[in-house]
Amino acid sequence: MGNILEGIINKQINRRNFLKASAIGAAGLALPGCSSSTLTNTGVDATADGNEGQWITAACWHNCGGRCLNKALVVDGVVVRQKTDDTHEDSPDFPQQRGCARGRSHRKMVMGADRLKYPMKRKNWAPGGGNKELRGQDEWVRISWDEALDIMASELTRIKDAYGNRAIFAPVGGSDSLQAVPRLLSAFGGYTARWGSVSWGSWPTVYSKVTGQPHNGASDGNDRFRLRESKLIILWGANPAQSSQGLPAYNYLQAKKAGVKFIVIDPIYSESARVLADEWIPIRPATDTALILGMAYYIIKNNLLDQNFLDNCTIGFDADHLPEGADPKDNFKDYVLGTYDNTPKTPEWASEICGVPAVKIAEFAQEYATTKPAAIISGGAPARINNGEHLPHAMMTLAYMVGNVGIPGAGVSPNMHNSATNAGPALVKAGGNGLPKIVNPIDDSINSGEMYDAILNGKYIKQKGEIRDINIQMIWTWFSHNLNQRAGSSQGIDAYRKVEFVVAQNMFLTADAQYADLVLPVTSEWERLGGLLTGNREILIHYRQIVEPQYEAKSDLWIVKEIGKKLGIDPTKVCPVSEEQQMYNQLAGAEVIKEDGSGYEKLLTLTAEDIKVLGAEGEPQTGRITYQEFKEKGIYQVPRHKGDKLEFTSFEDFVADPANHKVNTPSGKFEIYCKSLADNIEKVGFTSKSPIPKYEPSVEGYEDGQKNGYPFQLITIHYFRRSHSTLDNVTWLREAFNQECRLNAQDAAELGIKTGDIVKVTSQHGSVIRPVYVTETITPGVVSLGEGAWIDMDEGNGVDKAGCTGILNGPIATGQGHTGYNSCNVKVEKYDKPLALDVNWPQRIIL
Structure with missing residues (x-):
């Protein structure tokens, strides 16, 4: 993408080139909103000046719960417009898969001026940590990829030799295709992992044990x-x-x-x-x-x-x-x-x-x-x-x-x-990518609510009755915003400043990158080969590469393979199946439900020429639609109508005939008395639970708030502006959706607070400042704040200006080890200093 910028600068600045420059965020220029252009049969469209471009299905890959159809109009390698699903007429029974404001703003993120462009190291970093207290505040120095890879290989080797593999902490999940780091670390001797339910709260173990x-x-x-x-x-x-x-x-x-x-x-x-x-x-x-x-x-x-x-x-x-x-x-x-x-x-x-x-x-x-x-x-x-x-x-x-x-x-x-x-169950689904399961030689895995304390104090609960010593000296994050999105961010900053080495692979200077020693710029899904995404049970999306990698950004897989080479690790241990072959495996294995609901059949017809173009090995096959049709449309949607054979209600067979369709519990029935659930939580070792459901006040719940001087209850909501923390840096979305604290009108009157005032929200774990919106649409005694805002600490005052809820949430491990984002007591007070709207804050542009 750096080459594209140079080409634009060297060309005469006519209207077309101006549009191209603004599409990639050059000089901070902006384009109008999303186009409603209709996709032609050829997938070709024309820009205002008559130049042809191609509509290509683009990834909308974030963890938002929508996963809709996203199309990008690409002209000479530059995205000039976006649109959403117009592949068929819309109706309630056969609805279009329409994107939201977040999905339609992707080009402002992927091509943003604040992308990390080059590998960087912290100015005051040295092997062993250097001035570790400057993490989050230090200057950045651009380095070459060779130097960055040498640093990674050297630090991995030094830490392993000095402390053992358990000192390397990789606290990130992700899909198989994003597990290159765990594969490398497993081949290197292992690593300490993270575990715990984050998004689903206490539902996972309870639901599975009871039903x-x-x-x-x-x-x-x-x-x-x-x-x-x-x-x-x-x-x-x-x-x-x-x-x-x-x-x-x-x-x-x-x-x-x-x-x-x-x-x-x-x-x-x-x-x-x-x-x-x-x-x-x-x-x-x-x-x-x-x-x-x-x-x-x-x-x-x-x-x-x-x-x-x-x-x-x-x-x-x-x-x-x-x-x-x-x-x-x-x-x-x-x-x-x-x-x-x-x-x-x-x-x-x-x-x-x-x-x-x-x-x-x-x-x-x-x-x-x-x-x-x-x-x-x-x-x-x-x-x-x-x-x-x-x-x-x-x-x-x-x-x-x-x-x-x-x-x-x-x-x-x-x-x-x-x-x-x-x-x-899914009515259409991708095949597997063919990657073998990762086997980590080390069985250390720390709960999310305990990981920062484990780093700072050197102990964690493995299970009830087993407390292990641990000496974490390296934190490696990728495909995540770990420091921002896990409870206890204030404690997390201390933990990041304690260890000897922190590295982040990222697209932007998120908190994980900001508090790191080494930052490695990665490509987005728009800059990679492509893949398959599922949304609701009726669709399968095939996205493709949209633009060339920007500046010196590399894929996570490339980065990890190159580090492996420096360590003398066979690249096939990091990626035993090529990206091209993974794509083919998913396409060839894709299945769609038969119209009578009796089973699945192949979705795609793949010819020998298709397989050759994909750069993979495999046998031609016959399916419901051709690969070329799937590639062009970018989506397959199962036709539905009321009364078809594909309708679904859970447990119909069991309830109709409990004796012959038992559920998979010890009793064969739904377990209101569930000893396996109680035993599971007891074994985890944080708290206990009776076999039957009871009312047990939450730690830092309503009752605690009445006693501890933090009388308001905080709820952390998903927010229009971003998907968790992704897209929070997009100025379009910042302008449209302000990160405001919501407060009941009665509570506001008692505190002398009005809409637009800046308030300080404080828990036992940290403080944030935000503009307030006073409303009758929230329960008295409750404060709401959108989760995912990027930490922006005012070190002098000890407050986060962005309103990151991770600063307020406590690192508390209970039950099955899930995270209690909505049991948090806070106090609210008027703040006596101004705070500019964050849409007007400088972007985090480095180099």
Whole structure:
């Protein structure tokens, strides 16, 4: 891309070249918004000056939950416009896969002036760390790739020789194609890894243990056609209009048009509530389990149970249906009634905790228990709380009590992310890439909530009763924004400044790169070979390379292979399957459901010439469509219609015939009493949980906030401006969506705060400053802030100016080791210094 810039500078500046320069961000110029041009049959379009360009399917690869169709108009190697899906006519039954503002702004990110252009090292770095306290503040020095690779090989060898492989920490996940670093480190002798549920909160282990499903529940529930058969949909802490952009809100709208009633339970009157809700029930964060127990009490006392469902499909509801060997007192019914603890979980008891009036709890319980089919669809937010495993367990139990599971339109699950509103197995899917599984010779893996403390203090919990010493001296991040996005960022900065060597592979000067010693610029997906992406269950997207790599950016795979060569490691151990062969494997193995739903067939016809052009080895094959058609359109979407053979509702077979279609739990039933869940959490070693769902106040939840001087509860929301932290540097999005703190009007009046004031939000773990927006659409006592803003520390005042929620969230490991982003106590005060809008902040342009 540097060559493209030089070419533009050396040419006469006519209108066409001006457009080309602005498309790649030269001199900070900008172009108009997205085009609505129609894709021709040839995929060719013309710019305003008559020059032909080609529309190419571009990756929209971020973890947003949408994964929509993204097209780039490329003229002479430069992206001049973007658009989204126009490959077919739009309809509710066969909707277009339309992108959002984030996807349509990709060219301003990929071709931004703030891309990292060259390898760089920190000015005051030296082997062993140099002046480590200057990480995050030091100057940068441009170096060659040869020097950067030599530094990497030298430091890896030095740290291994001095401390052993356990001293090397690689705290990042990612897809197989992005696992080049773990492959290299495994071949080098191993590394210390990270583990823990981040996005899904406490759902994964709970859902799998209670239902026997081998996943987190996000793909369970009803598909979009079955949702139209519901009579009531409860969106419990789910805001798909903001958190899962793409089709989910549109699919819910079709259900609403079909007559479905919507109740939204959320501390915020969200965008989804504004469009869909017939009723909004505001609630205090981290107290949802109390509300559920109050509903359960009402249902029991008013004889609204589906006893047949409980008897045949569950264990543990009452003392007569416990597994052999269980304590008779450990049954859910007696716990709710207060038989043994003398605390009946009445609506009045629940109201004191969750803030929902007792009469509303009773009304809500009555309506849910007497409405079939009704679906409870949870977002991840309610379960992203410390020691929060009781919540999903209780939510599922509530549905079991009234038999609202296993019938079309009913269900209970965290149906979210790219499965939101469209549950069920994929109808079209890519093949595997052929890469073997990574085998790390070292079994050290540190929980997210404990990793910074482990770096600083040299110990971590391996499992209950086993505390291990650890001496981390190197942190290597890639394909992530680890320091920004994990709880405890303030402690994380201290940890990054403690170790001897920090390296970041990144596109931008994110926090991981800012606090590193060595920065290696990487390419985006737009600059690589291409690949396959899945969004909802009905689509498969084939994206391709859009532009040449910018400046001296290299792919993660190239970087790691070159480091391996310096270390004397065979490149085939880092990448045993070429990128071209991986692409072919995915294409050749792609499958699509048969129209009668009886199984899968090959998606693609691949000719010998196709395989040759792909640069791979393989045999020609026949499929439903040609590879050339797939490549040109960039997407295959399974045709659907109401009543087809592809509709889905979880557990239909089991509920219809529990004796012959048992679920994969020890009892063969849904486990309200779930000893395997309790044993699993006990073994992890952070906290304990009873076999039945109970109300246990979250660490730093509502009750703690009433005692510790931090009276507000923080909720961290997904935000229009970015996908987690990705795209936060795009000025278009910064201008459109300000990073503001939201505060209830009553609370604001008591604090003497008005909209536009700068406020300081402080937890026990750190402080941020932000402009405030005062509103009636958030529950009193609650503060909201969009997660993902890039840390920008004012070292003198010890505050983060950007509003990064990781600064406020505590590094607390509980339960199964998930992260409790929404159990966090804060205080709010007016800040006496000005703060410019971050759209006006200087971009992080280095060299």
